[in-house]
Amino acid sequence: MQPFSFQTGTQTLRGLTFGHGEEAVVALHGWLDNAHSYIPMLENAKLNHTWYCIDFPGHGLSDWRSNDAHYYFIDYIDDVYKFIESLEVSKVHLVGHSMGAMVAGVFASCFPEKVASVNFLEGIGGVTTNSNDVSSQLRKAILNRARVSTKGPRAFESKAHIISARLASGDLEYPQAELLMSRNSYEKAGKWYLTTDPKLKNHSGFRFDEAQCIATIKQIEAPCQLILGEQGFPFVKQNLEAYGKYYKELKIHQIPGGHHCHMQNPALTLEHIHAFIEHYKAS
Template identity: 35%
Template sequence: MDALELCRGRVAALTRRDGDLRVLALHGWLDNAHSFLPLSGHLDGLDLVAVDFPGHGLSAHRPDGVPYHFDDYVFDVLAVLDDLGWARAHLLGHSLGGAVSTLVAAAAPERIASLALIEGLGPISAPADRSAAAWRRAVEGSKLRPRRVHAERKAAISARMRGSDLTVESAELLGRRGLIEVDGGWQWRHDLRLTWPSAHRYTEPQVIDLLAGIEAPVFNIHSDPPTGLLDRRLLKRRLAALRHSRASLACPGGHHLHMVHPDRIAPTLLEHFRRHDC
């Protein structure tokens, strides 16, 4: 895939311009555009652009004093579409990227031809009566701290795998775009403010309303066995909230299943994009 800079250099991207089906790929939290490299080799016929969200990969960090609010990614995505000159496109989102995609589709339905969501059918929700506690955690946890330097690259890869189901191969691939060598070792490039606790989450009724507002066809791909991101009952409820064309596929491989088994999901992704391109 070829490198590309968008939004006056603030957003970095990788492209595979192999066709006329316009697909914007949005990665997960603390990942980067390399998340879609394994899949891209199986997606012939697409004009595929995979971005690094602000603060991730090779994209610019937000200015000092500007926090990373989940909602702001919606405006980032629309700005990227404008910069590409795409009045309408398909969105391929994983995890955070899938959650952002649902908001974009609900907020600007005329811009989205279809959605393909991998482990990302809507944002994480929280009950309304946990709002004060969330704010207290956010205030306490939103403090600058020294960035960790790993003496060896292997240690940095291991640190990224900790607490996740990333394979060594997947973490290495993310590290090729996300790691930088510094004095004393290796650091991950992402903005440390991305790890600060969130002060605000949508309630589940709000998420259901957003999903119900999506007019584009939705193809949902989730891990089997489940990763715990969404339990089966919640997934079923969210799928039922979609009012228009929807399809669902279960695939092994964990939360980053698109990196582990790209060959298993690529054919159905291509079929989905081609069927709903207009």
């Protein structure tokens, strides 16, 4: 496991690399998570490829977007594009969890020539807004921005309090929450703070509608695989039912675990990913 950083204009993205091999795997984490999401799966594994696990902007140790900028889903596609271009490889394999899975899918749709395979972990399709609700979605986003901009950073009494807050908002057990929050928090003057940008919790100002989501899926050329947790989010299974039929090739596995099944059942998750990547080598 080695840290790396990558400059995108005035921002620095940071992450972790695992393994050494000719084929490149770019791993994308979920909303409010970070590159540590992939440590249970990769840290002690025998890897045939080079994995690049990035922190999205505003997450983990990566820089926040500027004060006057916001976090649009589509901008993550640009972040991934710039990073992959820097690798100077012909194609990569994408692995994405939750929000990262949705980013991976849209990237594969926009740049099919750069993607050899896609592994979705507890995430598929997209979060959509009915076209009739565009105005109300934007209104909510703008009003929410005004509220968030007046708030200062929240101070926690200890790192344990931060971990407890993370446990209360998801399906993780203590070791996994501690692992994620060790990269998502820092201590200053006896108090603990989050490294994640508060603006990440703003409502989205724009989302694809269902027709746009389907159109992007239909343009994915790479073979795809979806790994579901048996106790995963119902939303993921609902999206599979709504959008699964539009993928040219989609292999599905269900394994024990919840929404973070890649952290809860890392060996089996990696086994499925590795077999899929080996079958669809880029070179």
